[in-house]
Amino acid sequence: MIDQQTIDRIMDAADIVEVVSDFVSLRKRGVNYIGLCPFHDEKTPSFSVSPSKGICKCFSCGKGGTSVHFIMEHEQMTYYEALRYLAKKYNIEIVERELSDKEKAAKSLREEMLLINEYAQNFFVETLWNTQEGKNIGLAYFYERGFRDDIIKKFGLGYSPESRDALSQKAIKSGYKKELLINTGLSIENQEHTSIADRFRGRVMFPVYSLSGKVVAFGGRVLRTSDKVAKYVNSPESEIYHKSNILYGIYQAKSAIVKNDRCFLVEGYTDVLSMHQAGISNVVASSGTSLTTGQIRQIHRFTSNIILLYDGDAAGIKASLRGIDLLLEEGMNVKVVLLPDGDDPDSFSKKQSADSFAKYIKEHETDFITFKTRLLIGEAGNDPIRRATLIGDIVRSISVIPDDIARSVYIKECSRMMEMREDVLMQTVSKERIKRVESGASPVTVPQVAPPHTQADEYPAGDIMAAIQAGKENPVSQFEEYEQRIIRLIIKYGLTPIYYTGGERQDVITYIVKELENDEITLQTPIYDKIITEAVQIREKYLPSDKDELFLFDEIEAPSERAKIAAWREHVEKLNHSFMRHFLNHQDEAISTAAVNMISEKYRLSKKNTIKSEEERLYTLVRRSVTELKDAIVTAKIKELNAELKTAYREKEHAHITALLEELNEYKTIKTLLSKELGERIINPV
DSSP states (O other), rough: OOOOHHHHHHHHHHHHHHHHTTTSSSEEEEEEEEEETTTTOOHHHHHHHHEETTHHHHHETTEEESHHHHHHHHHHHOOOHHHHHHHHHHTOOBBBBOOOOOHHSSHHHHHHEEEEEEEHHHHHHHHHHHHHIIIIIHHHHHHHHOOOOOHHHTOOEEEEEETTHHHHHHHHHHHHHHHHHHHHHSSEOOTTTSSSEEEETEEOOOOOOOOTEEEEEEEEOSSSTTTTSSSSEOOOOOOOGGGOOOBBBBHHHHHHHHHHOOOOEEEEEEHHHHHHTTTTOOOOEOSOOOHHHHHHEEEEEEEEEEEEOOSOOHHHHHHHHHHHHHHHTTOEEEEEEEETOOOOHHHHHHHHHHHHHHHHHHHHEEEHHHHHHHHHHHHTTTOHHHHHHHHHHHEEEEEETOOHHHHHHHHHHHHHTTTTHHHHHHHHHHHHHHHHHHHHHOOOOOOOOOOOSSSSOOOOSEEEEEEHHHSSSOOOOOOOHHHHHHHHHHHHHHHHHHEEEEEEEEEEEHHHHHHHHHHHHHOOSSSHHHHHHHHHHHHHHSSOOOGGGGOOGGOOOOHHHHHHHHHHHHHHHHHHHHHHHHHTTOHHHHHHHHHHHHOOOOOOOOOTTTBTEEEEEEEEEHHHHHHHHHHHHHHHHHHHHHHHHHHHHHTTTTHHHHHHHHHHHHHOOOOOOOHHHHHHOOOOOO
């Protein structure tokens, strides 16, 4: 387990913009950054990153959090895996205690599979560079293909020896379970379950990395010629590897894709390696599989512009046209480049420098619709049937494009190229789109919009429970909406002084807790009750009872009264920031998710278009939030008593009726006082 001091160092070092930028292309908007949400499909950016708050949040799907929680969600890591990831990124030494046997047994299967893949990769790399077999066969092959040492090391290439079970036996001796080797696909068990063998023996190895740089799978190429042996063998699908969501080279390419705002898509491992060696790093490969929506969305996180490199094989190009339609449907701007005859991306890039490669691309790139029209129109010739089929094919491709303007431009261009009336093409495209909608395959993506705020003041809508309840036992109480408001104020302003009487000044936490205790109110939403209990406990850490440093205003030295007030306010702000961070970085994901959602609401402008300052009205807001909760509880009690009274009248329980009426009158009196309190302190809607 990682100690708290190390966790704090990691949290301090982790810049939310840097962390998110490794996976999402961000652009600045005001004081924040925005980008396409990596957690759901969207065409319009709704994912916001706040450097000042250290959090990110999607205002459509609701996902987000601190740097740690972003990594947890994006890479499907545990809390401590995410901490280790960030520690490695920021070169922070991990200090941790030895795990108990119980804790070791509780490690997730995913973590174990990633660890054994890392072990296997180290084994393959060690074999390649430091054994005679590895040098003579594996390294010789890479050198023969023209790859430099730096490229071989950059991609972690290796070699699996010919020995039947070299990796399997070494891994088992090192403490890894046989079942784990089989689950990851590193080993294959015989039908009798009596022995296992290495899946990749006698092959050069290409590790497949996730976006975060974890090895999730391997591809192995055999070097001997045999009809009985497959040229390439890949890891099977597993808990950590879903080939439809993985692109080879994405980890090494993501920064270059963002920098260049475009991505080259090729087919194989060596295409990627050769292009990197030529100085073109913004390249990924589909690894010989048909392009999938999951793979396209990985690219779309970093850029909307994709360039497909083809080697001139007409049959191969036609086979890939369906995948290209998927690119259009996902809103990608697709360009196509045909390489010279006899060249593929591997061979062509070896003849080029980065500059000459870029020049060739610029001179030969064509938008996909134009490319597809030229490709098929030659086959159709003057045959009206084949020509009609061609037009239908082109129309279907145009119909999936989500952007109205882009679609119109392509219709106009195709009208010119195919000598067809533009209005006819427009009508045909419209019919195709209607057909897709009716079939459930609509190309139109409707962004999910967060529900509007319905309260009369600035409090965020009660939408966070959906996020914090997923898979957790946190039932919603009927007072959740009101309790949420109180907890939000505690998390954001818990240590701020708001009230004093008889010389005693109180902070937000103390005031709220005393108000609730006076009326014997306990929060009914479990997650909120847990937060307020913990807030009281950790308050002592920041505001020791024997020396309440928050209020040591007189001890602040400053050249003027104004400077003194400014210094005091800065001190309060720092304390509140540390207090708030405790909940944002909480190990309990339900608490941290709730905290993130509560402080990530967007500002709302008043009628005068000025940002309302909550701090200036904090006492009013805190008092009102507590009063509204009390009012909701009393209203619910009155409703309950009325229901009981109806039953008592029906059953003619006279003594019970008298008692109920007395109790009801007491609550109605309290309700009147609370209504008066709320009426006297109405906050104008903003």
